[in-house]
Amino acid sequence: MTLPDLNLLFALDVLLAEGSVARAARRLRLSPSAMSRTLARLRDATGDPLLVRAGRGLVATPRAEELRRQVGTVVQDAEALLRPVRLLDLSRLDRIFTLRTNEGFVEEFGPRLVARVGVDAPGVRLRFAPKSDKDMMSLRDAAIDLEVGVAGETGPEVRIQALFRDRFIAAVREGHPLGEGVVTPERYAAGRHVSVSRRGRERGPIDEALSALGLQRTVVCMVSGFSAALAMARASDLIASVPERHTEGARAGMHSFALPVATMEVTISMLWHPRLDADPAQRWLRERVREVCSASRRTINAT
Structure with missing residues (x-):
């Protein structure tokens, strides 16, 4: 045979x-x-x-x-x-790892990840690539070591592991009228809003949830990132609706509250190519990302 x-x-x-x-x-x-x-x-x-x-x-x-x-x-x-088995000497590891993620993840988790990596492997550098690089850099061709975000349609060659779930909340400046009393759907919709859309979309899941109640919010401006939305809300009476865990630090000094309408939570995952599964340095990096993401668990109480 x-x-x-x-x-x-x-x-x-x-x-x-x-x-x-x-x-x-x-x-x-x-x-x-x-x-x-x-x-x-x-x-x-x-x-x-x-x-x-x-x-x-x-x-x-x-x-x-x-x-x-x-x-x-x-x-x-x-x-x-x-592949020969090699012991990983983190003190001598000299590599640049590229992680593709959005700015909210970098701002909230990036400093802790850099600090944690530096403790074990001072020779390692992290490069955070923006989501706009998605068409130019891929997991398959080794341009990206790890992607963090909401996993969409992926091929069978991509590994996925959930990191945490996130939900949208609202944030306003201290002293804002919505900082007192129960925030009903009507009060929320009646305010002036800043929305976030990288593609310029005027409507999203929050608008659909309000529409089911016969309500419509007034969006007076759109920005491409959550940090910009929070900056505008902090300096005005605008209402910013942002993911809770991605913006924990950026919302410091602001009043945050649960949305008065039901929206789906999103699962934030990390994705990598299976050729990196057995690489000791890659496994160490993924473990550090999991560790940093599980460190913060504070939540906003519903009103």
């Missing part, structure tokens, strides 16, 4: 991840014709076309989608078996 060529697993992993013979060839440093021959061998081995032409591109067959969920783990395990 002829044994299968296990090298095909690595090619299959890259082909299914890229969905393109040309891009897979570049990643594996092969010529397009050599990559096409490899795809032909994979088709013979699996008895399935795997990638079929659709317009100018290729789409995965149902069998390929099934294999995509398995081959990444197999390749990762194989790489871990062949």
Whole structure:
């Protein structure tokens, strides 16, 4: 009985991840014709076309989608078996780790993370990349070590671990009329609001919740970040609705209260490529992120 060529697993992993013979060839440093021959061998081995032409591109067959969920783990395990075990000497570790996240996470958790990392590994530097780099930098090509945020649609090759849940609250300056008494949906909606939207959207989940009660808030300005929204609310009578845990420090000296309408909580997670699973330095970094995120648990009481 002829044994299968296990090298095909690595090619299959890259082909299914890229969905393109040309891009897979570049990643594996092969010529397009050599990559096409490899795809032909994979088709013979699996008895399935795997990638079929659709317009100018290729789409995965149902069998390929099934294999995509398995081959990444197999390749990762194989790489871990062949990687020499090394003890991590944090005192000598000299690396730059790139974390992609939003400004709220950097402002609230960044200083504690830098301090915590510095205790163990003074030679490590952290680079916080903005979410605007999402199209230019990816987990797959090693431009990003770790991403922190709300996990959207991700491929099977991405690892996800929840860090904490966050909810939206409202913040106003000290002495604001909403600082006293019960904040009803009507009182909240009647105020003047500053909203946060990186894409310039005028409506969001809070507006939908108010609309279900027959209410509409007046948004007089929009900004792209929570810090800017809080700065404006601190210096005026505007109401800023912001995530609680992401803005704990930025809201110091302001009056915060629970929203008088129900909105969904969001789960903040960290995401990384499975090729980094077994790397001792990467595992140490992820543990420090978890540690820092679990340190603060203060909440705002409902009114």
